[in-house]
Amino acid sequence: MNLATITVLLASFVLALPANAQQRQADFKVDATAGYQYDNNVSISELDENTGEADNALLLELGINGNVAISDSLSVHAGYRYSQTAYQEFSEFDTALHQLHAETRYRIAGLDTGLAVRHFAAGLAGDRFLDISQVSPSVARLIGNKLYLRGAYTQSNKTYADHEGRNADNSASDVDAYFLLDGMRHYIAFGYRLEREDAMNPELDFSGDRLKFSYGRQLQRLQLKALLALESRDYRNVTESLGTARRDKRLRAGMEASLPLSEYFRFGLKAQYAESDSNLDSARYDETIYNASLSASF
Template sequence: MLVFVCWNSAQAAEKPKDRAAQFSAEIAVGAEYDSNVAVEELDASSNESDYAATIDAEVSVDKPLSDSTELGLSYDFSQNIYHEYNEVNRQTHILGANLEQDFNGADGGLTVFYINSLLEGDSFLKLLRISPSVSGFLGKKWFGRGAYVYSDKALDQNSLRDATTHAGEADLYYFRRGLRSYFNVGYRFKDENAAAERYDYRSHNIKLRYIHRFELPNRSVKLELAWRYEDRNYLSPTPSIGEKRSDERQRWQVDVEIPVWEQAAIQVYTTYGDYVSNYDPSDYSQLVAGSRFIYRW
């Protein structure tokens, strides 16, 4: 996520400790259709469709610590409630912290996230993610970002899948018309070491995104198109198939956000995933389509 902040002359004269913390919040309620209810972390898919209600909320605060340093804290909550498949009703809590430092030409950052996810009220996934990064403009319209990501996850329902992960990420942005129209291409290499060797894998990930804002009468509509590809290769044979597992995952996404009034919007989205694998439980396709009402303040 890119954040651009401008200070006027009065703000620039203030000392960082005198600048008020900036609070923001968001809540969204909606509904979606899922063509294949699945739990990706457990390689479990039902091959059955269902409808779900969705609730999302976020609160964040940003506080300057010095002329060149800023700290951000956030909390995210999400819940989906299926009509029939109540056993995969998922609730997720995310605590986040982000420290940014301006180095006069480049920005350094450190983000930390702790995720606690539940299935039908029972503890399911706990994950700690730590990521230092560096970013900056490479030209008038080009922006680059590189990051290292360390994560440690625990799956309460299958401890053999507990794992630590090391990853490297690189993103390049081209601002065709500033934030009104820009492209993003990214690459990530991921090395996951699980408690059971058969779940160890390395993967190459590519993403392409295009974001465009266009004007309708009294409204600025945001359109996002995205494609993600992952080539995942497991390092040890999977006993049930007698060979090393290999996955290719593609996901296409279309997202449209239409303002209703200054602080509210309607979002309509659809995602199609095509997952090809020589391990049958991970060989499936999935279509998710939904909409939600968002209010921000």
């Protein structure tokens, strides 16, 4: 039984709970987002491809999520999300992504434990591109009322439709610390990840790590977030075209602002910057993205 099947079964379990349980403790949400994006270097990082050219794109996102509290300590969460990016000129870089996830959460001895399964099905230019299945156990704890610690392990399987050499198994361990200055209205967070990927093509095997910093602040109704991430990848085997092993260093930074317009509608602005430095020419680039969006949730 693959992870996608497990995800579907868990999601079905949520929907199949007795009607009275859903009426008492179920919470469901539907949301939709439409937006406009400017990208100064249209790219597909999974293939180490970039155009070096700018383009505009329309964004669309639809989602449904449900949470059922089975008891005071046990709950099940499941959801589906679809997102699409359609460029004006570079239609060969149009993407569509289906995301399906389910998670059980159990609180015991002051610990928040979870087991999540996820499946991502990505399309590129209207064709199947990449499928990723994941399973991820986690454990977290609130210490006092100011520090929240979380650890997670994620095992992923990647399957490409037309790039079999990139098919891979990936394992990652994450540790995150949230310093709650005013709950989630004002916080600072640090995260560290260690990961290892083993691909069908040994040239693409790598070990890496990532350091992440995030900041969130709510000023009356305005919500602000900032992100900075530094990532390093050391490829374990020689890349034939280089005559040596590949080395990547990546930087990501972003800022976003969100303002509710009413009970159901929200306006958002986002800016993202990515820089990749590598001894492989095709993986060396920088990219800046700006977008504006209008969201509705019910």
